[in-house]
Structures are given as structure tokens and as C-alpha cells.
Amino acid sequence: MQFEVGQRVALVRTTDPHTHLRPGDHGTVRRVDPAQHRVDVTWDNGSTLSMLLDAGDDLTALTALPAADPATATGTGTDMAIAVPDLLDALRIVGGTDGVDAAEWWTQNTLGGRAGGDTTVRARRILAGIEDGDPAILDTLPSADADWTASHHIGHRGTNAAGHVEAAAGLTGEQRQQAEAAYLEGFSAAVIDAVAAACRRTLHPTGDGRDLSALHPDRVTFGSVGVFSGDWNDTGADPDSGFPLTAGYVGTLIDRWNGWAVFACTRTVAEAIVTDQQRTRDAYRADLAAAGVPQGDLDRQTDQVYSRLWWDGDVIVADSTVLHDDPEAVERIEPRPDGRYVVMGRSWCWEAVDPYDCARIVGELPEPGHEREWVLLTHSPYTIVPPDPYTIGSLASADSAVGGYTAELRYAGEPVAAAVGVAAPGRTPVSARLTATTGRFDPAGWAAYVAAARRCGEPMTEAAVLDALAEDALLAAATSEATAASDTLARLLDNTGTVLALRRLTPAPSSPQMVTAACDRLRAAGPSPVGGVWQFWNGHVWRHLMPATPTIPATPSDTTTTAG
Incomplete structure (x- = not known):
């Protein structure tokens, strides 16, 4: 939907967990940024929260801009x-x-x-x-x-x-x-x-005055760039400086560990983390010495609080043997295939921070509108793709000679190619392929999209990407239909993320007792594969119900066969 400055709007939903705004609140559009799909609104309750439409925020127009009524005008008609x-x-x-x-x-x-x-x-x-x-x-x-x-x-x-x-x-x-x-x-x-x-x-920590609001922690999701730090960076910060943190490090959020952020960063950023860690150790050691700790005990007491980090060629060595009282607590952090590093990603308590809280930011900040590097598909398990707006629509069963589904490959909602042989969740892949394209199809862009896609961290073929996009569309339609009836869906996955079965849960579990009852029904429904896991759609994400009972593969259920 297009919005105009001065237009009256109502909030449908927002992903901001801290705002006092509620669905139905009214406001006036004060600025529109089409490039970032951002609408700045002055809300009637005094809030100025902007809406990021690509991030899940949504508005609806209340009125068009006011027009004059000639009959009530005091001029000349x-x-x-x-x-x-x-x-x-x-x-x-x-x-x-x-x-x-x-x-x-x-x-x-x-x-x-x-x-x-x-x-x-x-x-x-x-x-x-x-x-x-x-x-x-x-x-x-x-x-x-x-x-x-x-x-x-x-x-x-x-x-x-x-x-x-x-x-x-x-x-x-x-x-x-x-x-x-x-x-x-x-x-x-x-x-x-x-x-x-x-x-x-x-x-501004970088001094160039650019707007960093898109990097606010509330906006950082899997696949997007953020600024990361930890409470150890409070050390040495002047409490009156206005900057709670001495440094923040630019990286891409790739995982969560016990609720803490796991991010990948460039070699330059990794080098800064290692250097800053040594500075922190040196400052702590100096404080110990000033407090009268004997010279021979300074290193031991410092090691009890802070790990040692150093470079061995292209590898970061992290020695936490004294910190954890474990002689084997030595980690070698090698660069990932893309050359990036995950520095102490599952050892330190990293979190996304407000860039404006950092006295210094290390790393290259993305240009406005390019904060997201990849997207985790909502319904296709363990699949990440670039943020380009490719989707699959108009899915329909093909004749038996072709097999699978026919579909449209769409870019930003517009059809750009036809596909055949597209597999549905729980069905044997047929080897999907594109059969015809329109003038809007970008072969190089599509090839780059496929090359960057990953499932369980592994590269994907064009057929696998088409199947994943179709799976995402089909399950989106199926979950919406179930939710509208106050039901939900459960799915059985194997250890590669393949959907082996779909079951409808009536009604949708809304309490721990109902979840337990759903688990019992699924166990009684039939045998399941070794390593399988049941998940259910809670209206926002897929949640684990239970590990499947290890027996033999279950027979896939029928799935929804159309999605617009």
C-alpha cells in the first residue's frame, strides 16, 4: 500500500516490543522513504515510532488527504x-x-x-x-x-x-x-x-552523522547486520561521557546461544576484538597491581577473569584453561568459508546494542536499506536465502506425466518465470526447474540468489531453492487456514529439515496441558523416524513439541495443494 505525507493512518501491528502503541491507534504520516519501505508517523498519543514495513510493521489508511468542498468555501466557487x-x-x-x-x-x-x-x-x-x-x-x-x-x-x-x-x-x-x-x-x-x-x-560514534536507527537492537534479526558488545566493554568507560560502552563491533547475527547473540564478523573486526581483549586484560592487571597483588600472581588472577586471545596465522586461539579450570579449554577459531569469524560466539555473552551507546564502532556499517544479508524462511526448515523478494505462487497440481506442481516464480510479487516439477512438503522431489521466463526475469540475479541459498548450512541447487520457496508458500497458506479455524498444524521433520508429515491439531494448543495432550495424540498416530522431531505452529514460529518416537518412517499426510 502507498502512503502519502499528511495521510491519516491506523496501526495494524508493530514488531517493536517496547512501544506503548496498540493496534488501532491513529496517527499522521510525516515522511515516507520508499527505498527502505519506511513510514514515519506522528501518532496521536505522542509517539513518533516509525513503521518498517519490510520488518513486519503494518498500517492501514484511514482517509485520503482532505479536499475542499466548493459549496462551503468562502471564495469564488x-x-x-x-x-x-x-x-x-x-x-x-x-x-x-x-x-x-x-x-x-x-x-x-x-x-x-x-x-x-x-x-x-x-x-x-x-x-x-x-x-x-x-x-x-x-x-x-x-x-x-x-x-x-x-x-x-x-x-x-x-x-x-x-x-x-x-x-x-x-x-x-x-x-x-x-x-x-x-x-x-x-x-x-x-x-x-x-x-x-x-x-x-x-x-554519532563514527562521526559521519548517518542515521543508525535501523541497527537498533529491536531491528536486528537473523541474517541482519547489527552492532554487538558485552558488559566487559563497560570497563574504562567514563560514566559521565554519555557512552555506556567503549566499543561495539559490526557483524551479522547468525544464531542464539542461551539467549545471547552469535555473530559473524570480518577479519578487521576480529582483530579489534582480540586487541581490545588484551587491553581489557592489561587494565585489569594494572588494577590488581595497584591493589597490592604480588607480581607473581598477577597473570593467574587475570586469567581467572579474562580469557587469553592471540593469533596463530589466520586462526584465533582462545585459552580459557584457568578461567574454567579445565586444561582442555583451548579453542581454535578458524575463519568460515566466507572468510568471517565467530569470535567466542558460544562462550561470551554477546548482545546486539544500540550503536549510539558506543563510543567507538569497529567495522563497516551497511548503507541504509542494506542492513539485511539473508532471510531465514518462515516455513521451510533450516533454509536461508538472500533478502531479494523472490517467492513462489499460483501452485497447482500437474498431470501425472510431469509430476509435482506447476508454479510461478515471482519477484516483488510480479511473475518472472514459470516452474514445473515443484515438490510439496512431505512429497518426493521431482526435480523442479524453470521452463519459461518473462522480460522482467534477471538470470544473473536469480543465479546469485540460488548460489547464496543454504539449507542446514549446505549449498542448494536451483531445484531445491524452488522447492523451498514452494514449501514456504504452501505451509503459509495451510497455517493461515488452520489458524482462521482456531486450529493449527504440527509437522514431523527429519534431521535434514525434510517435512515428513503434517497433522492438524484441533483446537490449537493454548496451555501446557493442551501441548501434552497433542504430544500424546501424535505418539498414538503412528510410527516415526529415528531423529525425527514434531513441531507445531504457534501463530508466529514453529515450536518443538517433542522428539518423535524412534521407529520407522511415518506415511506423509496430504498437504495443501494451492497457494496464491
């Missing part, structure tokens, strides 16, 4: 009907221009050359208040002049609004309220954006 919509747009522009000017003066006194005290701490507090929609902060920002219709607001900029002064003076009733709201919308949105940008420049 047709002329007035044309002038009012133009005037609203012009007033938004003028309001925005005035808002930027007001924000620049305000930030000079608050964060800039005329400001006193610690501007870093102040910038962090203001930015947090803007992001949270805190009235205690928002109410301190510049507000519009009450005499909003005065000619110096409309004409002094030499904007397109100059020709609408007469129309503004003649407005009455609802039209006047709409015009005032348009100016205030433009002013308020510009003030908030300009002040937030000034705060980010003040806090």
Missing part, C-alpha cells in the same frame, strides 16, 4: 475549490521550513556552541524521549507560533505558499481547522526530525 488543497500542501511545506529553523536555533542553545554542560548526556536523554514519545521531552521542543496565518509565515520564504495568503485569510470553519492542522503537522514533524538528527550527530 471553483477558484476556492482548487486553492484549498494547494494551500494545505503549501502550509505543510512552510510549517516544515519554519520547524527546521526553530529546531536549529533550539539545538544551538541545547546541544551546540551556545550550550553548556555535557551535551552528550543531554542528547541521549532527548533522543530517548523522542523515540519513546515521552511528553516530558516532546513538550520542551519548539512549538508553532499561534498566529500561524500571518503573512510572515506564508510569504517570507518565497515558497509556493506566497500566492495563497488571500485564500488563507478567507477560510472559515472546518477548512480553517484543516489549514491550521496542516501547518502544525509540517512544523511539528520537522522539529522532531531535526532535533533527533542533531542528537544523533552529537552521539
Whole structure:
């Protein structure tokens, strides 16, 4: 759906777990970024939370932009009907221009050359208040002049609004309220954006002023780039500096370990982690020496708290033998096939952090809109693909001579190729292939997409990628159908992620007791393979129910055969 500045919208859902917004809340669009599929909204409750449509946020339009009613206009009929919509747009522009000017003066006194005290701490507090929609902060920002219709607001900029002064003076009733709201919308949105940008420049760890909000921890999911750190990086940080962390390291989130982040990073970032670890050890050792610890005991006590890291060629050696009191606690961290490193990924308590919390960021930050490197398919187990918007649709059973399904390969929702031989979940693969393409098909782009796809960490063929996309579409349709009936689906996987069977659970388990009952029914339904596992769809993700009883393979159930 396309949105326009000034349009009234309602929240359908958001992935932000900390917001006070709720589905159905109303707001006004203040900016649209088509490249990032981002819609900035000024919400009626004071929040300014932006909607990232690609990340799962969703809006619905309430109204189009207001238009004038010629019958109620106080001008000359047709002329007035044309002038009012133009005037609203012009007033938004003028309001925005005035808002930027007001924000620049305000930030000079608050964060800039005329400001006193610690501007870093102040910038962090203001930015947090803007992001949270805190009235205690928002109410301190510049507000519009009450005499909003005065000619110096409309004409002094030499904007397109100059020709609408007469129309503004003649407005009455609802039209006047709409015009005032348009100016205030433009002013308020510009003030908030300009002040937030000034705060980010003040806090910016790389000094180039770019917007790092897309790297906020709440936005970092599997396959996306984030900034990672840990509480050990609090060491040496000045509590009054405004930066809680001394350093953050750029990497791609690839896994979770006991709730902590596991990320892959470049050699440059890995080298910085090793160097910073040694600096941390040296600082701790110096503190011990200053406290009177004997010289001969300094290394032992330091090793009891911090691992030793060093390079052996292209391999990082991590010695934690003293830390864990285990002579075999020595890990050799080799580069992955892509040349990246997972540094202490399942040993240290890494977590994604706010880039603005870091005094220094190590690593190359992605360009806006390119934060995601790969996507974990929702319904096709253990499968990751690039973020390119390829999908499968129009699945239909083929005749027995061809086997499998026929389907459309789509890019951004548009058909680009036809496929045959596509396998369904629980069915024997037929060897899917593309048979025809359209002018919109990009052979090189598709080849790169297939080359980057992985299942259980292993490369995939074109046929396997087509099958995985089809599986994702079919199971999405099947789970939606079951959920609409207050049911859900359970699936049996082998150790390669192959779907061996699907079962409908009626009703969907909503308590531990119902989950236990579902497990009992599945055990009684028939034999299962060694290493198999049952999962059920909880409305958001697939969750493990239980390990399958090791006997013989189960007979696959019928599956949904169509998906749009």
C-alpha cells in the first residue's frame, strides 16, 4: 500500500516490543522513504515510532488527504475549490521550513556552541524521549507560533505558499481547522526530525552523522547486520561521557546461544576484538597491581577473569584453561568459508546494542536499506536465502506425466518465470526447474540468489531453492487456514529439515496441558523416524513439541495443494 505525507493512518501491528502503541491507534504520516519501505508517523498519543514495513510493521489508511468542498468555501466557487488543497500542501511545506529553523536555533542553545554542560548526556536523554514519545521531552521542543496565518509565515520564504495568503485569510470553519492542522503537522514533524538528527550527530560514534536507527537492537534479526558488545566493554568507560560502552563491533547475527547473540564478523573486526581483549586484560592487571597483588600472581588472577586471545596465522586461539579450570579449554577459531569469524560466539555473552551507546564502532556499517544479508524462511526448515523478494505462487497440481506442481516464480510479487516439477512438503522431489521466463526475469540475479541459498548450512541447487520457496508458500497458506479455524498444524521433520508429515491439531494448543495432550495424540498416530522431531505452529514460529518416537518412517499426510 502507498502512503502519502499528511495521510491519516491506523496501526495494524508493530514488531517493536517496547512501544506503548496498540493496534488501532491513529496517527499522521510525516515522511515516507520508499527505498527502505519506511513510514514515519506522528501518532496521536505522542509517539513518533516509525513503521518498517519490510520488518513486519503494518498500517492501514484511514482517509485520503482532505479536499475542499466548493459549496462551503468562502471564495469564488471553483477558484476556492482548487486553492484549498494547494494551500494545505503549501502550509505543510512552510510549517516544515519554519520547524527546521526553530529546531536549529533550539539545538544551538541545547546541544551546540551556545550550550553548556555535557551535551552528550543531554542528547541521549532527548533522543530517548523522542523515540519513546515521552511528553516530558516532546513538550520542551519548539512549538508553532499561534498566529500561524500571518503573512510572515506564508510569504517570507518565497515558497509556493506566497500566492495563497488571500485564500488563507478567507477560510472559515472546518477548512480553517484543516489549514491550521496542516501547518502544525509540517512544523511539528520537522522539529522532531531535526532535533533527533542533531542528537544523533552529537552521539554519532563514527562521526559521519548517518542515521543508525535501523541497527537498533529491536531491528536486528537473523541474517541482519547489527552492532554487538558485552558488559566487559563497560570497563574504562567514563560514566559521565554519555557512552555506556567503549566499543561495539559490526557483524551479522547468525544464531542464539542461551539467549545471547552469535555473530559473524570480518577479519578487521576480529582483530579489534582480540586487541581490545588484551587491553581489557592489561587494565585489569594494572588494577590488581595497584591493589597490592604480588607480581607473581598477577597473570593467574587475570586469567581467572579474562580469557587469553592471540593469533596463530589466520586462526584465533582462545585459552580459557584457568578461567574454567579445565586444561582442555583451548579453542581454535578458524575463519568460515566466507572468510568471517565467530569470535567466542558460544562462550561470551554477546548482545546486539544500540550503536549510539558506543563510543567507538569497529567495522563497516551497511548503507541504509542494506542492513539485511539473508532471510531465514518462515516455513521451510533450516533454509536461508538472500533478502531479494523472490517467492513462489499460483501452485497447482500437474498431470501425472510431469509430476509435482506447476508454479510461478515471482519477484516483488510480479511473475518472472514459470516452474514445473515443484515438490510439496512431505512429497518426493521431482526435480523442479524453470521452463519459461518473462522480460522482467534477471538470470544473473536469480543465479546469485540460488548460489547464496543454504539449507542446514549446505549449498542448494536451483531445484531445491524452488522447492523451498514452494514449501514456504504452501505451509503459509495451510497455517493461515488452520489458524482462521482456531486450529493449527504440527509437522514431523527429519534431521535434514525434510517435512515428513503434517497433522492438524484441533483446537490449537493454548496451555501446557493442551501441548501434552497433542504430544500424546501424535505418539498414538503412528510410527516415526529415528531423529525425527514434531513441531507445531504457534501463530508466529514453529515450536518443538517433542522428539518423535524412534521407529520407522511415518506415511506423509496430504498437504495443501494451492497457494496464491
